[in-house]
Amino acid sequence: MATKEFSVVGKRTPRIDGYERVTGQAQYTGDVQLPGMLYARVLRSPYPHAKIVSIDTSKAEKLPGVKAVIHSVNTQVPWGSGGLTQKRMIFNNPVRFVGDAVAAVAATNRYIAEDALELIEVKYEKLPHVLDAAAALKPDAPKIYPKGNLSVGDGRVTAPIQDQWGNLEKGFKEADKVFEDTYISKHVNNAQMERRVSVAKWDGGKLTVWASTQGISNARADISRDLGLPLSKVRVVCKYMGAGFGNKNQAQDYDLMTAMLAKATAQPVKLEFTREDDFTGMHGRWASEQRYKVGVKKDGTITAVELNAITNMGAYRKQSGDLSGCDFYNIPNFKKTVNPTHTNTVVAANYRAPAYPQSVFGFASMLDQIAFEMGINPYDMFLKNRAVRSKGKSEFSSNALEACIVEGAKKIGWNEKWHKPGAAPGPNKHGIGMALGGYPFRLGLGAATIRLNRDGTVHVIVGVVDIGTGAKSTMAIIASEALGIPMSEIQLTSGDTDVTPYSIGESSSRTTSFTGGAVIAAAEDVRKQLFAVAAPELKAKAEDLDMRDGIVFLKSDPAQKLPLGKALRRVESEIIGRATTNPTWPEGIDGKAFAAHFCEVNVDVITGYVKVTRYVAAHDSGTIINPLTAESQVKGGVVQGIGMALTEELLIDKPTATPINPNYRDAKVPTHLEAPEIEVLFVESYDPYGPFGGKVVGEPPITPSVATVANAIFNATGKRFKELPISAEKIVQAVRV
Amino acid sequence: MDEKKGKGVSRRDFLKGIGAGSVGAAVISTGLLDTPKVEAYPTETVTAARGKSTVNLKVNGKSYRLEVEHRQTLAEVLRDEIGLTGTRIGCDRGECGACTVVVNGRNLYSCSQLAVWMQGKDILTVEGLAKGEKLDPIQQAFIEHDGPQCGFCTSGQIMSGKALLLRNANPTEAQVRRALSGNLCRCGNYNREVAAVLAAAKAR
Numbered sequence: 001m002a003t004k005e006f007s008v009v010g011k012r013t014p015r016i017d018g019y020e021r022v023t024g025q026a027q028y029t030g031d032v033q034l035p036g037m038l039y040a041r042v043l044r045s046p047y048p049h050a051k052i053v054s055i056d057t058s059k060a061e062k063l064p065g066v067k068a069v070i071h072s073v074n075t076q077v078p079w080g081s082g083g084l085t086q087k088r089m090i091f092n093n094p095v096r097f098v099g100d101a102v103a104a105v106a107a108t109n110r111y112i113a114e115d116a117l118e119l120i121e122v123k124y125e126k127l128p129h130v131l132d133a134a135a136a137l138k139p140d141a142p143k144i145y146p147k148g149n150l151s152v153g154d155g156r157v158t159a160p161i162q163d164q165w166g167n168l169e170k171g172f173k174e175a176d177k178v179f180e181d182t183y184i185s186k187h188v189n190n191a192q193m194e195r196r197v198s199v200a201k202w203d204g205g206k207l208t209v210w211a212s213t214q215g216i217s218n219a220r221a222d223i224s225r226d227l228g229l230p231l232s233k234v235r236v237v238c239k240y241m242g243a244g245f246g247n248k249n250q251a252q253d254y255d256l257m258t259a260m261l262a263k264a265t266a267q268p269v270k271l272e273f274t275r276e277d278d279f280t281g282m283h284g285r286w287a288s289e290q291r292y293k294v295g296v297k298k299d300g301t302i303t304a305v306e307l308n309a310i311t312n313m314g315a316y317r318k319q320s321g322d323l324s325g326c327d328f329y330n331i332p333n334f335k336k337t338v339n340p341t342h343t344n345t346v347v348a349a350n351y352r353a354p355a356y357p358q359s360v361f362g363f364a365s366m367l368d369q370i371a372f373e374m375g376i377n378p379y380d381m382f383l384k385n386r387a388v389r390s391k392g393k394s395e396f397s398s399n400a401l402e403a404c405i406v407e408g409a410k411k412i413g414w415n416e417k418w419h420k421p422g423a424a425p426g427p428n429k430h431g432i433g434m435a436l437g438g439y440p441f442r443l444g445l446g447a448a449t450i451r452l453n454r455d456g457t458v459h460v461i462v463g464v465v466d467i468g469t470g471a472k473s474t475m476a477i478i479a480s481e482a483l484g485i486p487m488s489e490i491q492l493t494s495g496d497t498d499v500t501p502y503s504i505g506e507s508s509s510r511t512t513s514f515t516g517g518a519v520i521a522a523a524e525d526v527r528k529q530l531f532a533v534a535a536p537e538l539k540a541k542a543e544d545l546d547m548r549d550g551i552v553f554l555k556s557d558p559a560q561k562l563p564l565g566k567a568l569r570r571v572e573s574e575i576i577g578r579a580t581t582n583p584t585w586p587e588g589i590d591g592k593a594f595a596a597h598f599c600e601v602n603v604d605v606i607t608g609y610v611k612v613t614r615y616v617a618a619h620d621s622g623t624i625i626n627p628l629t630a631e632s633q634v635k636g637g638v639v640q641g642i643g644m645a646l647t648e649e650l651l652i653d654k655p656t657a658t659p660i661n662p663n664y665r666d667a668k669v670p671t672h673l674e675a676p677e678i679e680v681l682f683v684e685s686y687d688p689y690g691p692f693g694g695k696v697v698g699e700p701p702i703t704p705s706v707a708t709v710a711n712a713i714f715n716a717t718g719k720r721f722k723e724l725p726i727s728a729e730k731i732v733q734a735v736r737v
Numbered sequence: 738m739d740e741k742k743g744k745g746v747s748r749r750d751f752l753k754g755i756g757a758g759s760v761g762a763a764v765i766s767t768g769l770l771d772t773p774k775v776e777a778y779p780t781e782t783v784t785a786a787r788g789k790s791t792v793n794l795k796v797n798g799k800s801y802r803l804e805v806e807h808r809q810t811l812a813e814v815l816r817d818e819i820g821l822t823g824t825r826i827g828c829d830r831g832e833c834g835a836c837t838v839v840v841n842g843r844n845l846y847s848c849s850q851l852a853v854w855m856q857g858k859d860i861l862t863v864e865g866l867a868k869g870e871k872l873d874p875i876q877q878a879f880i881e882h883d884g885p886q887c888g889f890c891t892s893g894q895i896m897s898g899k900a901l902l903l904r905n906a907n908p909t910e911a912q913v914r915r916a917l918s919g920n921l922c923r924c925g926n927y928n929r930e931v932a933a934v935l936a937a938a939k940a941r
Contacts, residue, residue, distance in 0.1 A: 018880035021888035022872070022895060024823015024863040031822035111808060193827045193835055193889040193923050242825070242889030243924055275828040468887030468924050632883045632926055639925025664832040664921055672914045675927035 048344035048657035081250035096315035099280035171304025171333025175295025183362030194242020215249035215505020222251030246350030279662030286348035325359030364707035390590035400620035408618030422718020431716025437704030441591030446518030463503030470629030482523035484547035521579030608728025623693035641705020797865025834920035837893035844900035886924035
């Protein structure tokens with residue numbers, strides 16, 4: 001499947017909003033300043049589980065400058081997206097984790113708001129608590145919910161999460177050898193640079209919320225439902241946001257608190273999280289304990305996989321809690337049971353490819369270990385068992401995973417560099433590792449409006465929010481390509497529910513597919529109208545016309561042409577094209593982006609310091625709409641994975657149940673010094689279901705990165721690390737020099 | 738039953754203390770200590786949670802005379818009082834570098850500097866780089882090399898890069914990494930930011 005000849009698609013195109021981003025002009029939510037605006041802060045529970053007996057706000061309210069204090073007694077607002085399986089309020093009683101919101105204060109400046117928090121007197125009655133997920137499932141564990149700590153399904157999500165195909169028993173019988181092992185991952189925070197923030201303002205009965213959200217449409221729907229307002233009375237705006245990384249495609253409790261404070265004070269309110277709030281009050285990636293049983297034939301071919309797992313969802317179930325790292329392998333007989341479990345810890349929810357990197361770490365480590373024990377080169381193990389069908393039966397709409405493995409290995413020099421695990425001499429040990437990853441490529445609901453002005457310039461109006469992926473630029477490129485009008489003529493309007501049509505929101509790597517598909521359809525609508533106008537001038541039928549680079553021409557004779565400007569002279573005002581699209585997969589077809597990652601590490605076994613010295617990321621994402629921004633996505637996902645593999649973990653002090661490293665320095669997120677040069681390889685691929693053949697870019701890169709580093713450390717040291725992060729301490733303890 | 742109010746010493750309290758101290762320091766430098774009478778000492782209360790002083794700030798080649806609270810940080814004054822919101826606050830505790838500005842040629846975390854300490858100092862923010870419509874070479878390089886993903890750390894990365902180029906016009910890649918190491922980028926776009934600074938050095 002060869003890539004078509006494109007005008008803009010596939011070219012390295014700088015972001016359309018690059019100027020705003022490098023001059024400081026980009027307006028993030030926290031930059032919104034309104035006349036008379038108040039500042040708000042949130043008081044959080046110091047206890048992991050406690051009933052609130054009373055809240056005395058009298059001293060806080062007497063502090064000059066304090067305008068409103070809201071809490072569970074005076075403000076009962078449901079937070080619909082805060083819990084999938086339980087009714088969660090913006091302020092809950094009992095509180096269920098250290099960091100659960102107790103009250104919020106609005107004051108004339110942020111210092112007064114902070115001072116006021118210290119004057120709120122809360123009487124708590126401590127309840128028994130549980131921090132460890134496995135312990136929480138024991139019958140005598142303190143119950144966080146009446147039904148117990150296993151998060152039970154309510155139709156939107158299930159519990160336990162189960163999936164199976166083939167015949168597990170038969171699969172294990174066919175195996176020559178069966179391996180069992182357990183892998184553990186920890187809670188890590190999204191840690192996006194922009195602290196969570198919301199600004200709310202009421203104009204009569206209409207509420208405007210400037211949110212830091214990945215999805216304005218979903219945020220509007222959530223706010224409307226939770227506050228009982230018609231959709232027309234809620235406007236959500238997000239022009240620039242300081243990165244998503246997940247669980248922001250909805251309204252959050254602080255959006256609702258801000259709206260309630262603005263209502264109580266009849267003034268605009270800006271509620272800002274502190275960095276500590278961001279680490280403790282919201283969410284991070286769910287921790288997991290993954291028990292695998294894997295059957296293989298003598299040559300390493302997998303015959304069956306069984307996964308039993310517990311995921312720690314913290315005090316509320318915001319998202320699935322699933323583990324999907326087996327997705328990239330050909331497993332004829334499979335069964336998984338994942339138990340999302342409640343504990344009195346920080347909530348766990350979506351973080352970039354939510355169910356993947358921790359799970360790929362477990363399963364790809366498992367396969368790497370099996371390869372070692374059976375004397376098989378990991379390259380052969382991964383190549384042999386790579387996914388060829390989805391869930392053992394469906395065909396993939398496109399699949400270049402083999403090319404990812406082959407070309408990536410060639411680029412890093414696998415054959416020359418791979419050695420027996422632990423074989424490197426001396427205290428500075430070289431290692432090389434690999435793993436497979438990817439992400440579902442989905443089809444679904446998108447909407448777009450395109451206005452073609454009389455002078456040939458274009459407004460593309462879409463509901464997307466560019467969380468850093470370059471989505472705005474991608475939509476402009478797709479519009480330019482689909483219209484046949486140069487990029488220089490394209491303007492993009494996005495991120496305001498009063499103006500822009502529905503968008504699924506920039507999560508789950510869906511924007512290019514969902515909204516991109518709608519942009520193409522809207523462009524076709526524009527072209528149809530334009531060609532109808534231009535046809536008489538060219539003495540041709542509308543359906544015989546085409547347009548490229550702003551020139552309308554006859555398909556059969558391109559010399560018969562008309563510049564766009566001339567073609568538009570007969571148009572009185574403008575041409576408006578619209579589309580709402582909602583494609584679905586045909587029976588038996590499934591979509592996926594794939595990746596094979598490779599890296600080299602240097603492990604200093606005396607200090608335990610691991611340096612990733614080289615990294616090659618080979619990706620099948622279909623046609624790459626914009627290689628410049630797509631490469632950046634891959635590089636970034638890898639860096640996040642390196643942090644998760646080596647250093648990151650939210651540590652909780654057991655006696656007090658309090659997070660002890662809720663900040664950048666102690667959470668040890670990677671800096672410039674830890675990031676290797678990441679070589680990105682997009683293999684030739686074209687997906688017939690994606691816009692111009694494109695699939696998915698945002699989430700795949702993080703999925704194999706943790707396992708890739710872990711497997712390289714095994715190759716360097718000969719020691720298998722089964723618990724994340726693979727910290728310096730663990731390495732020093734495991735490897736005796 | 739337990740009762741609990743705040744949690745320990747906050748960064749605010751810490752800065753409040755430092756702020757009070759700095760007022761004293763500023764007074765010493767004016768020579769008032771030399772006057773014999775104790776009454777001549779300024780009478781401003783130093784507990785001064787809401788104490789204010791007038792400062793002159795030189796920002797991007799322009800002088801601003803402002804009354805600021807002692808506890809207000811430079812980042813807050815730039816953003817909230819002067820309206821230069823290009824300086825972002827990512828952590829507000831001197832860890833992430835999103836708020837980096839250049840003060841007298843050095844890159845500093847503006848969230849960790851009190852505005853009252855900035856009297857008479859030369860402050861350069863991201864808004865001060867372009868000459869009219871013409872971008873600084875480092876800004877141009879950040880666009881061409883896709884320096885910003887979400888863009889929230891970008892101003893800080895650019896200002897640390899600028900400070901480096903001011904003192905070293907031809908840095909090595911290792912020097913660039915070192916110079917930017919106080920600027921976190923959670924999008925993980927480190928390769929791009931380093932490439933952009935190196936390209937900017939070449940473009941000069």
